[in-house]
Amino acid sequence: MTITAPERSRRSLARGALLFRWIALGWMAILAASHAEPMRNSPLAWASIGAAGAWTAWLTIAGKSWSWRVLFFDLALCCWLVVCSGFVVPEHTIATRAFFATAYPASAALLWGVAHGAFAGLFAGLALSAALLGSRLANGVHLQDLSRTAWQSLGGSIVLYLVSGGATGIVSALLVRTSEEAQKATDALIVEREQAARLRERESLARQIHDSVLQALALVHKRGTELATQTPPPAAEVAKLAELAGEQEAALRSLILREPERAPAGQRSLREALEAISRSVDGVPVTVSAVGPIWLPRGKADELAAAVRESLANVAEHARASRAAVFAEEEGGDVMVSVRDDGVGFSYDEHALREQGKAGVLKSMKGRIEEMGGSMQIRPAPGGGTEVTFHLPSA
């Protein structure tokens, strides 16, 4: 699995938050150990700190993904740490005691902010703030009895929680956006380079073909003149000359037929793929007709073209057809390709194919298309022959 640039920047932010978590854990343990007065419930305090330590260790080792389950468990644990400090310190003293859970719970707000942005961070901060009020109640303090300074310290803590969640969220979103933009710029550069490479390849191809065309023309000229003096001209030699000219014509035509179309990144023109295939089929003349270039993800275009190649090979081998026609169109998110021949028909008869040990060909063709969420139908073509139709969602 490859990690995208936005994911990378999010993870480095998370590593920073994890470091903060370890430091806060250590500080919490030091505060608990150096607590001057006896604790109200010291087993509960140490059990909670132990749980936080185990959780931190798990996050460090295994916590690569932040599923909602992980996030909510983390938030619940941190809220509990806040509330439990109310149970731990002597009653009515929480407002004046430096209680040990202050810093560690902020990690939950950080994690939420990193994972899902500012609003998620603020939500976690609010939950922690509520837990903070709960800790006062757990300590036997009624909120209406709180002094002005007690409210001020409470407010300070709440602001800390909200700011750590919100700020991390903003930073995280910004980082993700920036690296997304960087990624896009890199992608565009790659596409441009690919295009330049294609153009160069095409130019060198053009040079080669021009070269061979010139050579062939010179040969046709020379041999043609010589043959014209012989009566009767040797048929085999004349035929060879014609064949040579024909080959050059085909090569030149494939080059000048159409400018290579500017493909969107990672896509391929189905029409080009089908035209390339039709030129490679021996034994039956093939026409290709497409409504527009039809852009598809490269893998899809290749698979479809491969299935068409197998159909055409089957036509050439079994159908005894005088011609075959490939037609492709895209309408409403559905790509349709049909391969039609005017041969003897039943060339795809499953029973007959199995007898020839060729059922596998049919199956692989069908399987490939169905794997991509498409379908394949075979029916006798009106007027003789067979029509194979492939349907495939284009998205």
Next chain:
Amino acid sequence: MSGDPIRVMVVDDHPMWRDGVRADLESSGTVNVVAEASDGGEAIERARESMPEVVLMDLNLPTVSGVEATRRIIEESPHIKVLVLSASAEEADVLEAVKAGASGYLLKSTPSSEVTDAVRRVRDGEPAFTPSLAGLVLDEFRRVASKDPNEPGLTPRENEVLKLVAKGYTYREIAEQLFISVKTVQNHVQNILTKLQLRKRYELMRYAIQRGLDRAED
């Protein structure tokens, strides 16, 4: 379909190619090549003098292009049919030629028996539509429809017929499949061509009007 040989004019800037085509056509015994021309301007003049039934037109011509010559010849003598015989299948050229009024188009690599057959069919009023041309025309109509839904498009039946042509079916096979006569299939194809040509004329007119209005404002 016998009777008098079909009167054909061959337009191409390569004399050797003209000789070859003439020999092929006349050896079939059903065609009489009554004129030849080596560029668009000459083609327009010769067509006026010799009144061929079918013009075999190359697109890549010096001075006046094949598309322009096609337009002018059909404007002057609407009964003359033009069949494009071109070396390259440049989409834009082919579509322009059809819009200019050509009744069909064949690649120069088409075997000569098929060329002769297409000449006869075009003379008889049956457009020579290759599957790939049908694909181009379908694409053209869809592009126009997506740009401006008010433009006259294809009827569902015309769309069906054009798709079957693109799939490589002959008119006879299409007729059997749709339970209509071959003549009706021909009419559909002719209507599709006419719509293309009408749209072209409409575009030109709109362009002229815009230019005229611009000038009036000056």
